[in-house]
Amino acid sequence: MSPARNEKDISATPDWGASLTPRLAQFAAVARHEHVTRAANELGVPQSTLSRAVTRLEEDLGVALFARHGRTVSLTPAGRTFLASAERALAAVEQAAESVRADADPGKGKVAFGFLHTLGWETVPVLLRAFRADHPRVRFALVQNYGEAMLERLRAGELDLCLTSPVPDAPDLVARRLDEQRLRLVVPDDHPLAGRRRVRLAEAADEHFVTLERGYGMRRILESLCAEAGFAPRVAFEGEEAETIRGLVAAGLGVALLPPPTVPRPGVRELTVTAPRAVREIGVAWLAGRPDTPPVAAFKSFMLSRRGRLLPG
Template sequence: MIHAVAYDSSSDQVNLPVEQAELSSTSPAARLSPLLAQFAAVARGEHVTRAAAELGMPQPTLSRAVARLEAELGVVLLAREGRTVRLTRAGRIFLASVERALAELERGADAARAEADPTGGRVAFGFLHTMGSEAVPMLLRGFRAQLPRVRFQLVQDYTDSMLARLREGELDLCLLSPRPDAPDLTARRMGEQRLRLVLSTDHRLAGRRRVRLEEVAEEPFVTLEPGYGLRRITDALCAEAGFSPRISFEGEEAETLRGLVAAGLGVAVLPPASVPRPDVVELTLASPSARRELALVWSSTRPLPPPAVAFRDYVLSERDRLPLHS
C-alpha cells in the first residue's frame, strides 16, 4: 500500500495524513531545502515506493515528507493514480526549479571538494611587496614542482591589511613583518633582515659604510604608508634616535622609494635590495634595533585546508634557503 498524499479531487486543498506541527519561524527556503531532494526523487519516477528504495528511507516517511512540502507551499504537487503518482502542472513547474537548485548545490559541493583537494586545491597566500621579487617566486617554483595542480590566489599587501584578511578567512597564509603576537594567530619565524639607510649617490654621507639615524634627523624621509610593518619600524627607530621623521612621500612599494631617493626626494629605511641599484647607496644603521623579523602566519582558530597545510609545511622546510636573512 502506498502511503502517499491523499487528495480531494473537488478541491485544490491537500488533505494530509501526517502529524500537524507548528510552522517554523525560519525562512521558506530553510524549511523547504531538506525536502527538495526527496520530492525530486518521487517526481522523476512518479513512484513513491521506488523513490523510497533509492533514498534508503521508509516509504511512509517519504510520503510524509512530500505531504509536508505541499503543506508548506500550499499547492498540490503530486496526484495519485493507482499505485503511482503523477506531477500536477504546479508540480512540473516546481520540479524544474528544484532540479536547477539541486544541480547548483552539486556544483557547489564539487567546487568545495576541489578547493580542499590536497593535490589540486587552492591556496590564498599573502605577502609583502618586498618578498615578491625573489623569495615568493622561489617558493612557488619549488612547491609547484612537487604539486603542480595546486592553484594559488596571490595577494601583495601591507601587514595590517593582510592580518585583517587572514582573520576574515580571505587568506590562508601570510609572509609578513613584523611577527604578530596575538592569541588568534600562529606565527613562525622565517628570517631576519638588517635594515639599511638608503641615500642618493651624491648625498653628503654616501661615502660612509655605517651611520647613525640621528645624522639625518633634519632631512626628509620617503616611507611606506601607515599600516606597513616597515613603516612602524621606521617610526620606532626615529623615535629611538630622538626625532620624528619629516615625511616627504608615503608609498606602497620599496623599489618606488629607492627611485625617489635616487631622485633626491629624501632618505629611506629599507631592507637590502635584492638587486643593487647604481643610483643609490645603502648604509648600515648603527642601532641594534634596525632589523625586521619575517614570519609566516596563519589563523589559530580556523583549520587550514589541506593544500594550504602542504604549502605551509613546504615554506617552513625551505626557510633556511630563502633570501630572508641579511
C-alpha cells in the same frame, strides 16, 4: 491535492531556506521517477516516509506540487516551476561540495596565500618553485597586500596563510618567525652620505623621509627604529610600494629605510645601518583553531622547514 495553508500560516514560516533545503532532493527524486516507491528505493528510505515528506512540503508551500494517478504522480504547473529552481539549488550545492573537496585534495588542492609586496619579486616565486617540486599539482590563490590588510583577510577566512612583517602577536592568530632581513638607509646618489657604506640612523635625524603609508609594517618599523635612535622621522611623502619609494628617493625627495632591492636601482645608494640594529622579521601567520586542509598543512610545514633560509642569498 494537498490542502493549501492560509496566508497567515505561510508568512509565519520563519526560514524558508532552512525549512525546505533538506527536502529538495526528495522532491526532485519523486519528480524524476514520477513514482513514490521507485524514488524511495533510490533514496533508501521507506515509501511512507517519503510520502509524508512530500505531503508536508506541499502543505508548507501551500500548493499542490504533484497530481496523483494511482501509484504514479505527475508534476503540476507549480511543481514544474518549483522543480526548475530546486534542481538549480541542488546543482549549486553539488558544485560547492566538489569545489571544497577539490581544494582539500592532498595532491592537487588549493592554498590561499598572502604576502607582502616587497616579498613578491623574488622570495615568494623561489618559495613556490621549491614547494611545487614535490607538490606539482597544488594550486595557489595569491594575494599581495600590506600586513594589516592581509591579517584582516586571514581573519575573514579569505586566506589560509600569510607571509608578513612584523610577525603578528594576537590571540586569534598563530605566527612563527621564519627569517630576518637587514634594512638599508636609501639616499640619493648625490647626497652627502652617499659616499659612505655604513651609517648610524641618528645621522639622518634632520632628513625628510619617504616612507610607506600608515598600516604598513615598514612604517611601524621605521617609526620604532627612529625612536630608538632618538628622533621622530619627518615624513615628506608616503607611498604604497617600495620601488616607488626608491624612485622618489632617486628624485631627491628624501631618504628612506627599506629592505634591499632585488636588483640595484640607479640614482640611489643603499647604506648599511649600524645602530640601532635595523632588521625586519619575516613570519608566517594563520588563524588559530582553524583545521588545515592537506595542501595547506603541507605548505605550512614546508615554510616552517625553511626557518633561517627563507630569503634568497
